[in-house]
Amino acid sequence: MSFFLTPLVAHAAEREVIHLKLTDQGFLPNKIVVHQGQKILIQMTNDTQKVAELESYDMKFEKIATPHATITVFAGPLNVGTYTFFDDYSSTGVKGSLQATP
Template identity: 45%
Template structure:
């Protein structure tokens, strides 16, 4: 009996963080396109209290590296490829992202608002 209660308790504890994490990620990804070494859209807004997902599709003819020091992600994307990164929850403010291989051309910002974001990219 004790083994059954312990097993059930462990199973519950292990599954709870996964369920909570799934609830905090906004279901609709922020959709970005990288073309001619420019992000479209180059800016978007998210709420401070949520994790969010960015889906990036490359229409460039070269390999790019989607990166953000502020949001702590770095991912290679091949021509014609699509990648997904996760970020947040974050404090209100403005955070940058860029293509590490073309940092002067491909750059953008995320504005994190305390009252919730209006996102044109979705």
């Protein structure tokens, strides 16, 4: 079984880890900057009492986070530009952005 786990760990280690928190006020941080070409791993902790869904059309991910749970999504490598992410279950339009720079 460890044969299958080792490649996953090595794969994740090649990515920049971004810690994101969802609060009742929104994402912390709500603006992230990375270098172009970077592969990223976003770990989001849902610090609310509601189910949330971290979603990004630009980075092609969506994942549900139950209250006080931490989820992980992968993205990249990213071209130069601005990418948005949001809580698809939010009634107030909670969103954030990620800027890939040269």
